[in-house]
Amino acid sequence: MSQPRPAVIEKSPFYEFAANNELVVxxxxxxRVVGVSLKEFRxxxxxxxxxxxxxxxxxxxxxxxxxxxxxxxxxxxxxxxxICNTEAVALYLQKYIVYRKxxxxxxxxxxxxxxxxxxxxxxxxxxxxxxxxFKPELPETLSKLKLKVSPVVFxxxxxxxxxxxxxxxxxxxxxxxxxxxxxxTEAFPLEKLPVVATFGEATLRAAKEAGLKVKxxxxxxxxxxxxxxxxxxxxxxxxxLEIEDAQVxxxxxxxxxxxxxxxxxxxxxxxxxxxxx
Numbered sequence: 001m002s003q004p005r006p007a008v009i010e011k012s013p014f015y016e017f018a019a020n021n022e023l024v025v026x027x028x029x030x031x032r033v034v035g036v037s038l039k040e041f042r043x044x045x046x047x048x049x050x051x052x053x054x055x056x057x058x059x060x061x062x063x064x065x066x067x068x069x070x071x072x073x074x075x076x077x078x079x080x081x082x083i084c085n086t087e088a089v090a091l092y093l094q095k096y097i098v099y100r101k102x103x104x105x106x107x108x109x110x111x112x113x114x115x116x117x118x119x120x121x122x123x124x125x126x127x128x129x130x131x132x133x134f135k136p137e138l139p140e141t142l143s144k145l146k147l148k149v150s151p152v153v154f155x156x157x158x159x160x161x162x163x164x165x166x167x168x169x170x171x172x173x174x175x176x177x178x179x180x181x182x183x184x185t186e187a188f189p190l191e192k193l194p195v196v197a198t199f200g201e202a203t204l205r206a207a208k209e210a211g212l213k214v215k216x217x218x219x220x221x222x223x224x225x226x227x228x229x230x231x232x233x234x235x236x237x238x239x240x241l242e243i244e245d246a247q248v249x250x251x252x253x254x255x256x257x258x259x260x261x262x263x264x265x266x267x268x269x270x271x272x273x274x275x276x277x
Contacts, residue, residue: 001014001025001026001027001028001174002028002029002030002031002173002174002175002176002177002184003027003029003174004027004029005027013225013227017227017230017231020231021231021234023234026170029160030162030183030184031157031159031160031177031179031180031183032158032160033058033131033155033156033158034156034158035060035063035067035068035155036068036154036155038068038071038072040153041068041072041152042072044152044153046127046150048074048076048127049074049077051125051126051127051150052079052080052081052125052126053080053081053082053083053121053125053126053127054083054126054129055083055084055126055127055149056082056084056089056093056129057089057114057129058129058155059089059092060131060154060155061129061131061154061155062089062092062093062096064129064154064155066096080103081104081105081121082097082103082105083104083105083107084104084105084107085106085107085109086106086107086108086109089106090105105121114138115141115142118147119145119147122145122147125150126147126148126149126150127149128149128150128151130152130153130155131153131155132156133182134153135178135202139151159183159186159187160183162184162187162188167188167193168192168194170194171194171195172195172196172197172216172230172233173193173194173195173196173197174196174197174198174199174226175196175197175198175199175203176198176199176203176226177199177200178202178203178205181198181203181206181210181212182210185210185211185212190210190211190212193212195212195213195214195215196213196214196215196216197214197215197216197217197218198214198218199217199219199226200219201248201249204217204248205248208245213245214245214246215233215243215245215246216229216230216232216233216246217246
């Protein structure tokens with residue numbers, strides 16, 4: 001598992017999965033995230049106080065944002081608003097500010113929910129806090145919608161120390177992000193890597209492009225979680241079934257949702273012709 005070991009292993013869904021299938025599950029993060037320096041932030045030429053709303057998708061970017069503000073002696077105004085991709089990320093803001101519902105909004109973790117929430121605040125001037133490398137989907141979509149958004153990198157993903165990892169000891173490796181794929185394939189030749197399981201469309205796409213053999217993938221109607229995807233894979237192996245490689249599917253619903261948001265914004269900004277006297 002390319003994830004940190006759970007604090008209470010018995011509460012992890014993988015604990016029961018491993019016991020039921022008589023397997024050993026090792027936890028080894030392949031990446032780590034670090035905040036950018038003040039110099040790196042300033043090189044992006046974005047004035048924080050020229051904006052009215054921050055968009056956060058991770059705790060690391062929140063930490064980095066407030067660290068940058070402290071180091072640059074920027075006082076974040078109480079009028080600053082915050083939009084987060086999940087409630088957990090929103091609640092993390094309590095570490096730095098007083099949590100007020102009128103200032104903080106959060107989505108349900110999906111792209112569509114976050115986009116819809118941003119569109120509701122279309123008159124704000126946003127900073128989109130990013131971790132590099134990042135998927136261009138959200139910045140490009142916000143640009144299409146002609147919203148006032150400044151994408152700013154507040155953190156970077158770097159490879160963890162993988163010197164103690166021997167991938168040939170494993171039957172399958174679970175990957176959770178394109179950065180996991182990048183770290184793994186840069187550290188080891190493909191011929192030394194086992195089959196993999198992926199979480200998320202972007203991870204699946206990155207794994208396929210890197211030449212990895214993806215035998216389990218989530219989320220899907222059959223496997224809404226990684227543990228379910230691995231459970232299905234293990235049962236198929238035990239039954240001696242031939243397992244086909246997972247395939248990338250285009251998300252037509254997401255494209256339709258983006259078009260709907262564009263139409264909604266056009267209707268809101270369209271001015272009515274003055275009535276004739």
